[in-house]
Amino acid sequence: MDGGEEVEVGGRRRRQVGAALLGLALLTCSCTGAGPRGAASSAATTAAAAGAGATGPGGPGWSGWRSCAGTELASLLCGSLVVPLDHDHPADPAGQAGRTLTLEVAEGGDRSADRTLLFLTGGPGQPGVPFAPRIIASLGEIAQHHRVVLVDQRGTGANALVCPLLQEQVGYADLEVPTDQAVTECGSAIGADAAHYGTTDTVADLEQLRAAIGVDRWSIDGVSYGTYVAQRYAAAHQAHVDRLVLDSVVPVDAFSGTNVESFPDVAAVLRDVCAAEHCAGDPAQDLSTVVARYRLGPALLDVVSLMSVVDPDFTGLLAALHAAAAGEPEALRTLVHHWQDASAGPADQLSQGLHASTLCLDLDFPWGGADAAPASRAQAADRAVARLSSSQLFPFDAQTARGNGELRTCELWPKVADPQPASLELRGVRALLLHGSRDLSTPLAWAHRAQADLPGSRLVVVPGAGHGVQTRGPASARAVVADFLG
Template sequence: MTFLTRAVTTVAAALTAVACVGSTPGAASAPYPPSSSATPAAAPELTDPGPCPGQTDVTCADLTVPLDRTGAVPGTLRLRTAVFGEADAPKGTLLFLTGGPGQPGLPFVQRIRDRLPGALAQYRLVMIDQRGTGDAAVDCPELQREVGSSDTVAPTPGAVTACAESLGVKRNFYTTADTVADLEDLRRALGVTSWTLDGVSYGTFTAGQYALTHPHRVRKLVLDSVVPLDGAGVLYEEALGHSARVLRAACREQACGFDPARDLATVVRRDDNGVGVFNLLVIASIIDPKLDNPRFGILTALHASAAGDRARLDGLVAGFSAPSDEPPSEFSSGLHAATLCADSPWPWGDASAPTEGRQRALKRAVQQIQPTTVWPFERKTAGAQGIAQTCLPWPASRPNQAAPHRTLTMPVLILAGDRDLSTPVQWARDLAAVTPRAELVVLPGAGHSTQSRSDGGARAAEAFLLR
């Protein structure tokens, strides 16, 4: 679930999408060092400060963190940070976390300034290129070409294993718990006792895990386009089923005169192209939540295909699944895989489970899905989409370390677009139901990343931040 996306100039050049992660403790043992929350010996600091390129009023600096906090594997990582505003800002410091996993933070500083100007008159803004992103991005060329920033496109097993092999033992140190420890180092380097966090898409998972690990350091949270904090959703059942509601809402608004959800059901059962059609809908809904972009014509393409004229829809599916030219510095598919596979609870267990037996476990889990849950898609689409297919062949690795707490206790604003197919609105409702001080705002007609793409989302966030 990326935070922002590139502009789409042609159907064949469509980009972006999603990343969906969770967190559970592991089961089987594996040949890697145990995780640890041990604090580095040296106090963290921001080094080599200077004006950020193109933004002279923003200070860029480096945060150096250990690759492995146990010290068993040597090495450090240099994380680029950006700070805008004064240390004594009236409302304190706001850490804004972008998505992925795999997306850097620094390229979006100006975007956040533009979208939240009222809040940033009262806050100091901090953003960071999380480990494995930006200038120091994990680079897996074959995987990058095949999937770019999508996790609905299914990569080849060879591209996945080549990425893991190129990382070697380092693949064990890109979990969200590692990033949470980095963020705590950043807080200490900034010299603040507590701060406010705002996360979008996968950034909601990172922000939430930080808040569950260091609750007394968090004043309040904004979680926009929520990824479940308990790890649910890796098979995307809710998003597959939500597509029917999104399509039918678009049809009502366009007075299309037919049922696009029923057309979709006809097409995917006839053509066995559920993953491709789902990928098309996810990306198109990010670009245009109301699915009324005339360049795409998705509703009419579905209807024509159901009637036997497949050309338009087949072209859209192929175009939106085309190989990516997005560089890892803009979105790292390698980091995306390493974090996703470490963090998520899988039908086969956690990341430490041996690859043998995973396919059988996935098949059993798919067979247990109620067909009505994922309709108009078939349930096999849940197991064939890119999230599962990326981690199915990923070698046994160190699993994510679960946060010590389970409930967010600080004030939390949860934002959701009712047309979001990347992080469906049900995920936001589920989190709000178990969060005592949550405020849920569902934005009609909005899609993914509401603060960036919906004026209503930005206004709601500012009102909450300025209370």
């Protein structure tokens, strides 16, 4: 991999399934602070309403550090940063202050340390500040040697984009298929502002934050979508990046929209679980049979992705697949309904309005980006799926590729301007990549692609672990990170 190294570290632990644990990639931490606002009102505020004139150690827009409100954040310092809604056009033609957003920020760890670690949560749509105590505690010795900073990225947390129907239908899931009405209502509510909820503006926010808190160079530790933001930031501002830790990697240039790159991993992971548990039959073939017979492909793709986050032992799934393949689908339908119900959650913990806005700007779809004519999208998607072979689709089918929740959502998303990054060049960045061998949310193919984009990087595969290795995997994985960061 262009001078890279791939190694494995040992260790795994079993997990129990349940709605309480499906606080999911959200680290099961309850949010504090104000409740979420509606999509139309939270998309932006005026500079005056956001307090853009506030000053602090970092200059205009930065509040300075203060004690955090609420007992859960009592050990941290908090601040707020006012950023332009549109970094390319921060002021209107009349020269008045443009519309702004306020981002909440938290600081912990060793606040006197001369090294700073920015920790980026995932989603997209997940805030950082509410989860800061849990994340900082999970970092262990890393937090003892670093000033650790977390931020509610734009459109998340207390200022989340809220689309009630879409949130109700999808919750914390990535790939659940919403109704057309839920998507179109959300897109209409956010409107043209959706063009400013992609990673391009988030990267500009982070650079403004770096300057505001007085850091010249920082290391960035990202999980899931946070790895994508970290890479995009490093490409734009490499001089300010020391090291990258990319946990459950989303590469900057390897999306398909159909999700077929994850299909081989589903077969391989289910077979690995079967071998460990001495299950009956071939679970990949059982899945293929069930998908063809009951047309459950999109739902099962969503479920295996969810389970790889919370329950990488896939409790009950293999037996249910085997029974369904034999003509008894009741247990499988119950399991699917359980996981779909358990993935419900509010926008201030994972905003589906932000999730849709960002993915539809950042992902590579058969029709292009969010600026493609809506009338052209369905035909382009049909053509792309028709070109896929049966081997590419196994153990799913064309319906799964064509009808997964991400592709369907962005097919219906309104046409908006689609800003492109100035650079995706990542040579010269020191990076450690982590991947759980049972992660089906971010497939191993993505980790390999990201490693190729980062010459000299190291990829560590953790056997038996799922998505989010640092917070859910074995202590040995965190030790690797601590050694890398120094």
